[in-house]
Amino acid sequence: MLTLKNSKERSTSRSLRGTNRQVTDPKNSLTDKVVFINRCAKVVKGGRRFSFSALIVSGDRQGRVGVGFGKANEVSEAIRKATAAAHKRLLNIAITEKTLPHEVIGEFGGGRVLLRPASPGTGVIAGGGVRAMMEVVGIRDVLAKSLGSSNPTNVVKATLNALTTLRKREQVSQIRGKFQPELSSAIMTAP
Numbered sequence: 001m002l003t004l005k006n007s008k009e010r011s012t013s014r015s016l017r018g019t020n021r022q023v024t025d026p027k028n029s030l031t032d033k034v035v036f037i038n039r040c041a042k043v044v045k046g047g048r049r050f051s052f053s054a055l056i057v058s059g060d061r062q063g064r065v066g067v068g069f070g071k072a073n074e075v076s077e078a079i080r081k082a083t084a085a086a087h088k089r090l091l092n093i094a095i096t097e098k099t100l101p102h103e104v105i106g107e108f109g110g111g112r113v114l115l116r117p118a119s120p121g122t123g124v125i126a127g128g129g130v131r132a133m134m135e136v137v138g139i140r141d142v143l144a145k146s147l148g149s150s151n152p153t154n155v156v157k158a159t160l161n162a163l164t165t166l167r168k169r170e171q172v173s174q175i176r177g178k179f180q181p182e183l184s185s186a187i188m189t190a191p
Contacts, residue, residue, distance in 0.1 A: 030090075032058045032083050033132040036152040037075060054078040055152055057129070058086035059136030066090040067133075067160055069153070094166040098140040101169065105147075106162025111154030112147040115162050129156040137163065 036055040041048045052075045059065040066089040070081025094101055100117040107113075113130060118141040124134045126144035129152050134142055146155055173179065 030058050030060055030087060031136050032056050032086065033136055034079060035129045035132050035156055037078070052078040054082040055129070055156060056082040056086045057133045057136050057156060058083065058090070059133075059138065060090075061136065061138035063093050063095050063138055064090045065093055065133060065137040065160070065163065067156055091160070091164060093137055093163045094168045094171065095137065095139055096168060098138065100139065100142060101166055104162045104165055106158040106160070106165065107148070108157035108161050109151070109154040110149035111151060111158035112149075113155060113158040113162055114145045114147055115159070116143040117141070118143050128152060130159050132156075133159050133163070 033056065034054060035057055038053045040051050040053065042051070043049075051071060051073050053069065053071045054075070056068045056070070056079065057065065058068065066086040068082040068084065068086030068089065070078045070083070070085060072078040072081060098120070100115055103114070103116045105112060105114050115130075118125070120141055122141045122143070124131055124140065124142055124144075126134055126142065127146065130144045130146065133156060134144070144159075148158070149155065167175075
């Protein structure tokens with residue numbers, strides 16, 4: 001059973017907007033955050049017919065994250081579809097001690113996102129979809145800046161692109177054919 005945590009209890013339809021909704025699934029320990037809900041109206045003979053789309057980020061707070069997008073005639077159904085899509089597309093991210101191993105820029109469509117590692121205690125300095133994604137992936141100290149489009153879908157996918165291009169020191173040394181003892185001695189002898 002999914003439990004719903006809502007930090008702000010409001011009775012209006014606007015309470016569904018923003019990143020204040022968080023769903024935790026206890027059986028597989030994934031945390032889902034609603035990044036954006038869009039209402040679309042189709043004008044028909046009898047009036048307007050509304051449909052909804054939802055953008056969800058999902059993660060286990062230990063380096064796995066997924067993004068899902070769902071559309072339906074009801075908000076809850078759109079969220080359910082987006083959550084299922086996010087759970088299907090989980091990716092492993094290279095994180096080091098609750099921050100990033102290096103600076104990276106991600107791009108998707110018109111969205112560009114700059115992510116920088118931060119020292120312990122800095123916190124997540126990011127906005128909107130980037131903040132939601134950092135929280136569900138388990139990154140606690142990061143500096144982020146959205147450089148391009150402010151469209152939530154493009155920003156979230158650009159962030160995912162940036163996170164998937166991250167590599168740890170061990171992975172880079174293996175690709176370059178250098179072994180770890182060589183690498184650590186080269187760092188220590190550097191001026």
